Amino acid sequence: MERRPDNMHITTFMLPAGYHKDSWRLPGSRAEELGFLDFVLELTLMAEAAKLDAVFFGDIVTADTILRNDVKMNGLYEPISVLSALAARTSHIGLIGTVSTTFSEPYNLARQIMGVDHMSGGRAGWNIVTSSQGNQNFGLEEMPDPVDRYRRAMEYVDVVTQLWDSWDADAVGTNRETGVWAETSKLHRINHSGEFFEVQGPLNMRPSTQGRPIIVQAGSSGPGIELGSTYADVIYAAQPDKALAQEYYENYKRVVAGKGRNPDHVKILPGLVPILGSTQKEAQELADHLAEQVNMEFGVTQLSASHGMDLSGVDLDDRVPAELFPETFARSRSEIFRRRALEDKLTLRELIVEDARGTGHGFFIGTASAAADHMIDWFNDRACDGFNVNAPFMPGGMEMMCTQLIPELQERGYFRTEYEGATLRENLGLNLPDPVITRD
Numbered sequence: 001m002e003r004r005p006d007n008m009h010i011t012t013f014m015l016p017a018g019y020h021k022d023s024w025r026l027p028g029s030r031a032e033e034l035g036f037l038d039f040v041l042e043l044t045l046m047a048e049a050a051k052l053d054a055v056f057f058g059d060i061v062t063a064d065t066i067l068r069n070d071v072k073m074n075g076l077y078e079p080i081s082v083l084s085a086l087a088a089r090t091s092h093i094g095l096i097g098t099v100s101t102t103f104s105e106p107y108n109l110a111r112q113i114m115g116v117d118h119m120s121g122g123r124a125g126w127n128i129v130t131s132s133q134g135n136q137n138f139g140l141e142e143m144p145d146p147v148d149r150y151r152r153a154m155e156y157v158d159v160v161t162q163l164w165d166s167w168d169a170d171a172v173g174t175n176r177e178t179g180v181w182a183e184t185s186k187l188h189r190i191n192h193s194g195e196f197f198e199v200q201g202p203l204n205m206r207p208s209t210q211g212r213p214i215i216v217q218a219g220s221s222g223p224g225i226e227l228g229s230t231y232a233d234v235i236y237a238a239q240p241d242k243a244l245a246q247e248y249y250e251n252y253k254r255v256v257a258g259k260g261r262n263p264d265h266v267k268i269l270p271g272l273v274p275i276l277g278s279t280q281k282e283a284q285e286l287a288d289h290l291a292e293q294v295n296m297e298f299g300v301t302q303l304s305a306s307h308g309m310d311l312s313g314v315d316l317d318d319r320v321p322a323e324l325f326p327e328t329f330a331r332s333r334s335e336i337f338r339r340r341a342l343e344d345k346l347t348l349r350e351l352i353v354e355d356a357r358g359t360g361h362g363f364f365i366g367t368a369s370a371a372a373d374h375m376i377d378w379f380n381d382r383a384c385d386g387f388n389v390n391a392p393f394m395p396g397g398m399e400m401m402c403t404q405l406i407p408e409l410q411e412r413g414y415f416r417t418e419y420e421g422a423t424l425r426e427n428l429g430l431n432l433p434d435p436v437i438t439r440d
């Protein structure tokens with residue numbers, strides 16, 4: 001199939017500890033600086049020089065992972081504060097941050113993301129998550145079940161988008177003669193009254209330069225897809241298998257079209273961890289070297305916690321016995337784990353390494369040229385609209401992505417060499433959204 005005329009879109013999952021678990025143990029990782037600005041700024045500037053669409057910060061609101069010695073994926077960077085700092089020091093790259101709808105109020109969130117949007121000149125994005133952990137920090141005895149979380153999320157996002165649309169685009173007139181800075185007739189109450197929220201509106205901030213900040217979503221369950229297909233501009237997916245990714249892509253676009261939205265305006269970006277070398281052998285050596293960093297004892301604890309099963313009695317070089325697996329898992333990722341353990345017969349050690357490498361996302365071990373071929377193949381065969389690339393170690397993995405992999409894509413005409421616009425929406429090639437509020 002011919003490639004589509006639009007270019008690939010590439011964001012990067014910004015984990016300054018490195019995406020590969022325990023890669024921070026490598027010399028030169030700058031792990032001493034995790035949580036502070038300078039290092040993450042340097043990584044972001046590298047990504048901007050490579051013309052990536054956006055940097056993306058995930059978030060969880062609990063220290064549980066750190067308590068299990070998993071430093072990679074955590075809340076060391078609070079998204080709104082780090083994005084605000086990056087906004088001031090970058091000029092084109094998109095700034096996407098995760099905020100949970102389970103532990104916050106929509107009026108606060110609408111302001112925070114709009115704040116990042118204004119501080120960056122229209123480059124903000126919000127990754128909506130409903131969170132599967134963290135209730136103990138918010139006075140909740142248990143996590144609400146996923147269906148309830150998504151019900152709240154649907155209403156939450158509805159309120160946020162209404163608030164973002166509550167000013168007409170031309171509301172700020174700055175009329176010195178009349179003394180009217182904003183025409184109040186162009187500000188609209190939203191008068192939302194729902195199951196979870198009562199919000200009068202309007203927002204107390206001027207409208208976004210990009211029409212509305214970008215909405216990102218990564219839900220893969222039924223309610224997750226319902227939320228994403230209704231509101232999101234970008235969908236993150238954990239899809240390591242091409243055929244399954246194609247199926248997911250086709251299905252998702254169909255659901256989007258069924259809602260009367262243009263499927264080309266919802267960009268599906270699976271995760272990819274590129275482990276690169278100047279030869280295949282060198283890349284494999286790097287993969288092996290990264291695997292050697294993994295603390296197996298911590299790996300057992302982390303894998304047990306991820307899948308809700310006790311692996312502590314299993315020898316590292318044995319297979320996981322079938323009877324240890326529960327009948328059903330809470331997370332779809334765990335089913336892949338079951339398949340790898342029982343059907344593909346990986347040992348516990350191999351399972352730990354695989355988890356450390358990809359955490360459910362696809363990885364590629366090879367030259368930059370071969371990695372570019374792989375990405376183009378997925379793109380052309382409609383398995384994706386681009387990728388959320390996860391640098392396996394820092395800063396080297398980010399350098400490899402930006403100075404080896406991206407140039408390969410650029411040479412083949414699959415990635416921009418200059419930003420097309422000033423806002424994230426322009427660079428993603430998305431139209432201004434239709435306002436959600438009926439004007440009075």
Ligand SMILES: Cc1cc2nc3c(=O)[nH]c(=O)nc-3n(C[C@H](O)[C@H](O)[C@H](O)COP(=O)(O)O)c2cc1C
Nearest residue numbers: 058059098129131132218219220221224236237238
């Ligand atoms: C690339 C990517 C990033 C994600 N980032 C976060 C995150 O930062 N915080 C979080 O709580 N969940 C995160 N998730 C989990 C998703 O929000 C979602 O819960 C998961 O994909 C399962 O879908 P479901 O909730 O519809 O079952 C992420 C998922 C993906 C694929």
